[in-house]
Amino acid sequence: MAQFEDKVLHELDGIKEYDNPMPGWLMAIWWGSLVFAAAYLGFYALSFGEGSMEAEYRAETQQSLAAVQTHFDAHPLVPPKAADLLAGAKNPAVLDLAAARFAKSCAPCHGAQAQGLIGPNLTDDRWIHGGQVEQIFQTIAKGWPAKGMPPWGRAMKPEELSALVSYVRSLQGSNPPNPKPAEGDPVVPEPLPGS
Template sequence: MRLVATLLRGPGALLALTLVARPGLAQAANTAAPAGPAATGTQQLLLWFLLGTLALVILLIGLLTATLVVRLRPQLRRLYELPTVRPTWSGRVLGLAVGDTTLVRGEVRDEVLDHDYDGILEFDNDLPPWWKYGFYATIVFALGYLSYYHLSGTGQLQGAEYAAEMQQAALLVSADADDPNQLTAYAALTTAGDLSSGKSLFTTNCAPCHGVNAEGKVGPNLTDEYWLHGGEINHVYKTIKFGVQGKGMVAWKGKLSGKQILQVSSYVLSLQGSKPAGAKEPQGEKEAPAKPVARL
């Protein structure tokens, strides 16, 4: 007991109390930890309450204003008829409250001009103010748009915005071998063995749509310089591996290995300029072959 009393009276009192209170503090911290989502929910409820209250106040002010305008309409009419009030801008706004829409429709004078086109007369009336001010607003907007996007270069044009969005989207896609957005860096195979294997695979799997000599049937002609999805070896590889959705070109990923797809792609490029009989009309964009490819 004396030891305990000494600790409580001396410098060790704080340490002893901390050790004793530590489990309680930990328990309190664990209890208070889940309060984060509850606090967030309370803040959201408070925000919606304030927004609802603000909307209700605005509605009440609008109703009171409309009631006052209806009750004071005779007095407002007499005020509007004053010659010093009616021509002014505030007077025209006041005219809307008493039923005069000149501020919106403009002055309708119905003055006949001395123009006569086959009996058709022309009136000299003002353009509606809402139309004129809207036109002025479009001029201001056009100047701001020109300055922001073209002169200062602060804003991104359509092409730059598209490129930025594509870069952001690429970050969300895995960059592995099964990523259709990642183009491979293969070179075309030119050995006789690879081209022979590619020809065998092409005859078995591709000839029903593209023809035995790749002249084109349901699918396009693969022997000319025109390509729908790119004629470089890696573009052909990508088309064969992932297919083309909605165009009838099936994906051969999982059916052929990567080496087999490269062999077929290389064989297809070896047929460039072979001009088979009954070749289908060109389709797509013209592309010159990047490098000559050996043929069988």
């Protein structure tokens, strides 16, 4: 024991305790992680500096919005020909496709038979935004967001969009039960092919 005598730090009631400090490398890791944690907290969690989570989020949002815009610029919404939209109103395959989409996306506001609910009756001869197929296309594609009609042009495939126009045209004069009172101006619809 004699060789350890000079290392004794404490002695209490005859119990002797050696001084065993932590090795320097371990202390360095300890202090290093404290400093790192403080810097990390400030930088990321409290959002100081360029690389903060918030700055990163903003930059990435900007990037994806720009990518969406680039895609839209490269693929503009081309209105189909009126003749094709009118022909679609007599094509069962087109009408089936549209009926499924209408039930899912439009019926909640316009009613299952387009008789009108929150949105106007789409089967009568009065139109707020015009009842020619090209006008109906514009209404459905761009919507009237301020009036509660969402834009659908970017939310569905082009063939679904034009099928819906044909479908709405095909419902003209269908006289569903419980119609919402007519709104807008009277429109004489364009004739369908073969009628």
